Amino acid sequence: MTALAVGCPYPPCTVPTRDLQPIRHSELRMDTHHRGRVLTLRRIAPVVKLTARSWTVTQESSSGGTERLEVILHRSNHGQDILESESMFMVKEPYYTLSDQGDPTLRIDHPSDLVVCTGSLGNDISCPSSGEPGGAVAATAFAAPVTNTAKECKDEGNAALKQRALPRALAKYTNGLQLVAKDTAANGSIACDLHRNRAYVNLLLNRLDEAKADGTASLTGIKDQEHQDLDAKAYFRTGHAAYNLGDFQEAKSLFEEQQRLAPSDRDAIAYLRKTEVRLHEQATGEYDFRKIRAGLSKTAPRADAASFDRNTEVKKSPGRGHGLFATRDMDVGEIVLCEKAFCVVWGHEDEALTVMTYDVRDDMIRGFPAGLCKAIVQKVLNNPSQIEKVMDLYGDYQGIGKHLIMRDSGPVIDTFKVHDIVARNAFGPGPVYSGGPRAEEDVRNASTGLWIRASYLNHSCVSNSKKEYVGDLMVLRAARPIGAGEEITHSYNESGDYDARTAALKTTWGFACTCALCLAEKADGTALRTKRRALELEADAWAEVEHAAKAKRISIVKARCLARSINDTYEDVRYNGLPRTALLRIRKWLTEATTRDLAGC
Template structure:
């Protein structure tokens, strides 16, 4: 396992690692052997008792079956097998045929079909999955499991209701070898509306039903039950947009859309918030209509602003001010938008003000991304990379990027897991909390899916670009996992203690195209979730941008981390030379570097005495002696860098 920058490492016994491998391989083997076999019926009473008993055990604090027993500062982690991906269903429900539980075949994706079921047991909520017993319309019983992506707006999906439709059900085995219907993609599970689907042709009846949904939505909103409010407004809208209602009461649909826009903003469903707000506009000239349209423009503008669509947001808030000229909130937004547009165009940031506004409770920056100095380009032998579009002097900003998604270590969404990838037989520490957060953000805002899915990942899916069907957004969670694994970075410990089990991790989409080199020409730092990349030597137009993915001074540790986390071996000029060094010499250099690191950590340069400075000089000399002068000509001596920086500061202090 690659150690993290803070030095925390998971210590796993060979026996535990082998147990994980065997568990996954045995399941895979058994699934292959059972492929196509008929489903064996479950006993209703026994199934319900199993779920009830397991739920009670969880409530009583029984050990989580998902957790691996690991030692060290990292604690225990859920174990998640990866490496057997399959695509989500991209066919609308109306294009699928019904199937019954009795028709299910083992280890089969039932393409072209859907299954209607209801939950009949308590939900067993484990850290990385939830499961319950379900029945179909013929009262057959089966186990249903949602894997990892089991929450929607902070609530367990299985507990949110009891009636579901599963698109193209995947019938397989659990990691413990029990038959189950398994959901990996949230878009494959549809919450079933139990309201009558019969078309009603009485305008008065339909309008009354829509108004009732509006009232229920308002009541839920008042109680801050946002998912319920959204569901009620959505049901009301489906009724209110029918011709028989819009002819007699066109404003009812507008009212429902305006209300749902407000709820969508609170749920961070920005695409729909903007669409709803725009569709609610009346464009009438009476004062009441102007005030309602002002609300709509505000909600659409807020959604556009939070999506980073600053020009559109500016236009929407300007429209609001035409209707309500003294609106202070709109004026404040327009001032902020001018700052965002300036940041976007010039790369000029008030970093002092940005830092001042950050805290543990407000860890995310309100800033635009500046990427005009760079562009994505195909690099021979390395895939896509980022190149400069102009001369960038040393110390100048190459780019600044607001994170697409960050999960901070102190937030409840933080979750680290041990993943075993059957494709390369490697066990890794993975920030699956970030995976979950990215999937949720894409479900909330399908317009953002394309730019994330364009990033490199080992699993490429089936090449389709479907991000939405009539049933809602579609997200391939396996692709998200692989993209996150190859492109995520840690913004460091900015808001309090964190370790391997709760390390902060984020995804920066534009920066993800930057390739690695141990001899980088740019260096990154983080201000909240804003990545700031500066040139550490002059960069010329069309020159590729590099930063270091791993800054370990030890060749072996660096190569192991790069291979384990990002899947490649570095062949930069420095690594090519270091590789030729005798392993004994590399160990000596590593030991000296550790001594230097300990020295820097315990000796404060500002209080350094002559004797301490002399000791530092000896350490630098000893490390330098491990480098062959001719071989390393023009190359950095990474093992000596930290103590050289310490020595430079101490010498500067002593001269004053």
């Protein structure tokens, strides 16, 4: 497994490129964050792509000095390695240090600290600081002037789209819109076409915020049939983006507009019906789980469903930050919460990646779902509207806070904060999808996801809720009656072994549990817990071999003796009202076994 050292976070640059002062290669100092500075570089060597990083050799444009440039973990965008995407880069507040192999390197941990000068592999270069002091002057030294017209950009973008070269298509449509903005005599229909086409590309790239904006900008409002057909297409793309963002009420309005302009359009009819189902789920918590499960497969493991959270609210939990609380009384088995994952990476997907991390803050080695962390960073980079709800979750490192910061036409993402949020809030969605085992999944590529609302659930070994998964839809049900205003809890680790459970909670989640069960088991002492654990393992082994449905009388007697021996390790007063977890499996076996009127052993 890949290993990474963590725990030495630093904030990303929050200064626009135009306000940074240029720095030269000769001014770089080891183990230094050069605050307030920017370095312009050209890639002069092939990119070396490793599991959790990429690096290349670059050259400063003015002095010709060469330096290694390394991007850690967040090295790709839309499936393309960032260092391979272009040849010109601007490094904001460069961090000069040693690589893991001991080589001097410019290290990039935050994607927003590396500004890609688009078009530097072709004829048309664009840097955010063009025309400003500093690196932009050097950047233009490697570029030819822009000569395209908006119409040419549209045609080239269409050709790239036909070839599924989505990043290039996006760049061409964007270039065309930039040209239209500079040319007051440009045809307005070209701008609408570019926005409409770019909306489609943004949908394919899951840039949903931009897809909505482009779809709206492409509307003509002209009443003839040709333009109404084009506007219907724009409404569909905008509605599709809103639907995928979970904004179902907005999506419904947009699909209704599409249907008004194109009454016979089957896509409009189908999506309007789907959206009405999502709104019903969102309002009532009523789901057709059978239908949802039937729609899942290895290639489509994400449920088409809405989140239902009306039975819960987020409030402060004394001594534990925030928690999730019931807004009404709920009976056993009743749905407390249904939530679609904000982001999930399944073990069979290429994005799945688990790494070992050594955290210098607490001297602990942990397994970490790096693939999920990468996917979340990519999602919020593409959809800035989603940033604040993710960054509001608990993490050990506060960084630049939770509020959206836009610089150089993109959001600033503190990847160290995302790392700690994932480490403290991610869940594994279980060992099955659509009813079938994932044989290819192991510790190196475990499925992991982030559920925003469920992240506010605090832990208790004696929890009042249980979760299950339907694809990436988490279904939380009441494990016992829950009263209005009561905090909802679930177990982060369900091991019946106190020592294993407390070690796992400390290692994975970073806290020591002080619930009533843990306090009782701690008071038992090591010797008694060891005896109980040995009896539990013996009982579990027995239940594994003996089939309850075919149990003979002597087997039932043996099982009752084992259960009694385990129960004798629990002190009645101390465990009054608490679960006796070591008894769970053997008692289940006895319940399933043939019932007979037997005397004790």
